[in-house]
Amino acid sequence: MSKQDHAALADEFNKDEPRVDWHDQTLWFVREKRDKAAQKVPEWEWLRDTASKIKDNVLSNLSEYLTLFEEQAIRNGIVVHWAADAKAHNDIVYSLLKKHGIDRMVKSKSMLTEECHLNEYLKEQGIDVVDTDLGERVVQLAGEPPSHIVLPCIHKKKEEIGEIFHEHLGTPAGNADPQFLTHAARLHLREKFLTRRAALTGVNFAIAETGEFVVCTNEGNADMGAHLADIHIACMGIEKLIPQRKHLGIFLRLLTRSATGQPITTYSSHFKRPRPGQEMHIVIVDNGRSVQLGRKDFRNSLKCIRCAACFNTCPVYRRSGGHSYHTAVAGPIGSILSPNLDMKQYSDLPFASTLCGSCSNVCPVKIDIHEQLYKWRQVIVQEGYAPAGKKLAMKAMNWVLSNPSVYHTAGKAGRWFMLNAPFTVNNGLNPWWKGRDMPEVPRESFGQWYKKNRK
Amino acid sequence: MSSRDKILAAIKNNQPDQRDLPAVTPPGTGEFSGLSRQFIEVLEGIGGRAYIVSGFHRIATILKEQYTDTHRIVSTCPELSALAEISQHYEDPHTLENVGLVVLEAHFAVAENGACWITEEKMIERALPFIAQDLALVIRRKDIVPTMYEAYERIAGAEYGFGVFIAGPSKTADIEQSLVLGAHGPKSMTVFLLDEEMSDAGFY
Amino acid sequence: MRVGLFIPCYVDQLYPQVAIATLHLLEKYGCDVDYPADQTCCGQPMANSGFEHLTQGCNDLFIKNFAAYDYIVCPSGSCTLHIKDHLHGDADIPKKIYELVEFLTDILKVENIEASFPHKVGLHQSCHGQRGLKLAQMTELMAPPFSKPEQLLKMVKGIQLIDLARKDECCGFGGTFCVAEAAVSVKMGKDRVADHLHHGAEYITGADMSCLMHLEGILRRQKSPVQVKHIAEILDSKE
CATH class of the missing domain: 3.40.50.10420 (NagB/RpiA/CoA transferase-like)
Structure with missing residues (x-):
């Protein structure tokens, strides 16, 4: 990966919030123009x-x-x-x-x-x-x-x-x-x-x-x-x-x-x-295009006609800026093209998405962009480009979620979640807390309620 | 093995199983009316303007009114020889740098996007429709097709060295999405729709 | 009809009231509902992080818990979509799993909801429910509009649905995205919240509690009185 990954560069971009708003609105305006043209x-x-x-x-x-x-x-x-x-x-x-x-x-x-x-x-x-x-x-x-x-x-x-x-x-x-x-x-x-x-x-x-x-x-x-x-x-x-x-x-x-x-x-x-x-x-x-052509799951990315509709509609691109993708072709399409060029350097890009799917819907040649983002994530992890900490966290999470008895005894309602849930997985500095309050932990889980009230 | 052969072999090796070409005829009725009205509206929407005219005398009158300060006017239309230089050839396209207005006959226009199709033999020099400060194109009013589908049906296998769809003046919105007409090419585009059955007063 | 109730892990642990409302609704419309006690998670958090290969345990557990039911219903578009798209080893489950809203509109064909909720409500269209399960028409497509959640909410007495400037923009939760890309995630969430607030929402609702949890976190940080409520809670509401 390059010196700074998408998340770090996006973090930098977001330090000037009025500028992010301006960038977002300017590109959303282009998306709206696209909608109006297509409607005709x-x-x-x-x-x-x-x-x-x-x-x-x-x-x-x-x-x-x-x-x-x-x-x-x-x-x-x-x-x-x-x-x-x-x-x-x-x-x-x-x-x-x-x-x-x-x-x-x-x-x-x-x-x-x-x-x-x-x-x-x-x-x-x-x-x-x-x-x-x-x-x-x-x-x-x-x-x-x-x-x-x-x-x-x-x-x-x-x-x-x-x-x-x-x-x-x-x-x-x-x-x-x-x-x-x-x-x-x-x-x-x-x-x-x-x-x-x-x-x-x-x-x-x-x-x-x-x-x-x-x-x-x-x-x-x-x-x-x-x-x-x-x-x-x-x-x-x-x-x-x-x-x-x-x-x-x-x-x-x-x-x-x-x-x-x-x-x-x-x-x-x-x-x-x-x-x-x-x-x-x-x-x-x-x-590298002939290699991409041989990747069954990713060859459709070669259909791209470079209209950038996926950039303009992408809620992440609009709020992170093109330079955060550290590649010639940014945005959602860049995130599925770039790992083919250098999987290590661009291993962060398929993760720079919420998989919302708007990109695939605006694509004029119907590239399944968000599905390819998901698939690239699997390839990048399989090829060993996932950070070690993430691997451990995922293994731990999986162990709990695959074992009902462990899941139920991991703590009273909510406690295990507050420590290990997807949204707090990188614990340490707890990035969730940076911009959001934590959910309140209820008195009992639904499972506990159900046992008392239905069975 | 040459680079070419290596690339082609790699592609051949990796290309998926045969997928057939789809039909390109659009669904729907194919009935269109008011093509010149639609063309004019779209062209105005992209910064151009159009006149329906009964003949070249009207074109000459309009041009004379609008380009009073333009020193060099170049055209392929012999009917405009009173106000334009009519040439068949230029040794060096760079000498066209000071052309103010160019008036060319184009093949046909497209209603859905305001574009006009013109090929090399109708533009004297390839650079001419781009280097001039202002551009005017002349098209028969009957030569307006509804969409790009009909446009390419019409072009079909036509032979040309260079051809271009021109839709409006040269423009850019690169600075904060503010639309500015006249980026590198003409700052304006006028299309004359020639309809000999029109009365001279007519503008649809 | 025997319905297996699939409650996403975070709803079970953090939002039991959403699961209770879902259960009430299904029972109200005559379903024979059962909640398999050994369920945990669909495996999506791992899979979306690139660790789909680790989800075999979750996958097998899901089949064990739910294979026997006529229908499986879940108050989350995202978890439902994950099972539909990625569960392997049981060909029937992806066909008989439904997100709650679509189950109410398409299977139970609910035409009357005895609920009242006299408030201004903004509907957040979660991406997986909307674009994945097609619970509503997507603004990117040039196709006739429809909205299953709106169809249900409009049956609620006293409710006032507000319009939004961006009808189906993502809220930025995105699973592990919410922490891995915290800056963009929070900014997306703030912008979504601002759209609802600007249009006078007193409540933000939706069919996915994960998005709402993220928006709730932002609302609380802003000390806003506006609350989030899962659509099941509103449909089960008697105010």
Whole structure:
């Protein structure tokens, strides 16, 4: 596990309660927008079901679809690269830039490159990368990772962004008007678009049948980058495949309604061939996904289309912030994807949930997220990543609960519970007491009452 | 074994049993009415605007009224040659940096989300609909489909190098969820719905 | 019909009045109720912590205690769901176990409750009951609304059900989550309580005592006069 686990980082986040309230309400507002957008589509639940089934088909034919996609993409004039892991991915991107003598690049949003830590790697190689999504640019200037996959700087207040822009872009101190700051970023980044010869984008959907890929943005930053650059590099995980173009008619109806409550993103760009004189590259990345595909209980996590609806609805995410997940993809979906990447480092994440199930209900591809959280807990314990103290407590609890005579003699009503119940199990400092009073212990248990009154 | 072959072999080895593709035809009656009204309402809801017009002379009049200060207007519509530069080709997309308004004909529009579909051959340069400060698209009023399902039925196997659905002006809400129009692309989007049977006074 | 009464361990030990109210209700509607004395726990606290493999003892004990009944009824959605989803070794039990509310609405088809509770009451929808057992429609889904607990509560004389800003947000109890992630758990609980208080609740009710125990802990810490009451207590109430 990393230095601080989710609980410790969440504890830190909760020291500023008004900020937690603000964070919670901002994201709940996005969840409400999602609800309103979905309500306008009478066949919403049918769309989710269909999307989920299309992804079932994709997972069961993934190697064939990838082969077909590659063949079609090459026919379209796109160069296709394969990366087994993050390092291979980063090396491929760097070698392409090096080959063209390029030392600065614009990049639109790609969670895959976050997962691979591409920016850090390229920086070490002397390449200057500018993130062009406004939210990503903000966190990049702040020296932080994104806290949300759709709204990267949702944890930042506008005043803080005003300060960052003042420091880095020279905007007037104290100006925190979103309209003004966005305009400043527009001017700042337009210069980058016009001067960078390479542009990297993510991929939302790759179509096996045609070899084209679709990139969705609201800002237009992927297009500004790609259409002005000599070389366009698109990076995608193997799970981004969909079989046919017509399937976009399902996914594009779901993606943005689930993500932000918009009916569609401003731009849904279909890249099929490089423009004359341009080079277009696709890097197809595995990085543990083929392993996840082999885990029967967890392979459905690969259906994810990165809408972040599960973030916005998650009562824990809203009150712990994206950075508490200490991983590129936070939130409920991140908690079922990350243990596959590093079970030890992310062994805390499946426990950062109440298993309330709201995530599974908003998921546009119907991933059984909360059930996978439960299952990851079992795997993590079985693989030996549970803290030793917890193991002992659980064994003790189980011994009592498996033996009625022990249970009944463990003390008079309530006493054993007050010492050992689930909510006081980590006794010591008794975290229950920190924010809550203890229940009052009754005179007798129901078992005792029943013996006197019914038998 | 190459990296490619290793990855594909690992996937093949781990992929689950065959699951069939579902039908993508939506349930329901498939009856739609008032598509242009719905399209306009949705487009306005996402920060765009629309006019139903009887011909290009109306488009020219409206544009002249609204873009009095715009120096460089680029279009693919020869009917607008009086106010726009009509070109078939630009050597370097970077020279489009100072375009104020671009007026392009698009293929069709989608009522449920306010999007218009346009492909490369209708945009002169791929960068053009994005780099301009303002965007106007022209669509035949009859070319509005209800949903993305019909949109892809219509696109079907069409050949293009680049195609895009554009729905409203470029926008962001990254700063505290405050919606700001004009992130990197056009700050406004106007759609002209061309209906030759309309009277000139008409705006639905 | 012979009903085996399954009382969650913490209800047995800390909230006997909830079990008594449950028993009263079942008896009132003509069930032949029996409480197997050797019952302890469904095993959920261990299983949700990742120790499902330790729950064999609880599992076997549950089968031994309850296999013989026509129905098993429990005043907790969470424990009921755990048995439904995770009990192994007896295929019938998951089919004949019911949470109290759904047993009253779906099996006993109760249409009339002689109870009165003249107070403003907020209903807390516990996640396992709602999303797991589908006791009520979930706000995430685009589907017609219904609510079995509300259906019953509306039959209670004098009761005034309040609206909530967030109808089915989790309270943050979450089993061992309540101590392992105490900061978030408490904050979730405080926010839930605030929603009820803001809308004028005098009582918070629900079908899961564990959530209510957590909310009660927060209310008491805040020295609030507002109380929690399990839905069985209200349905069995004669004020």
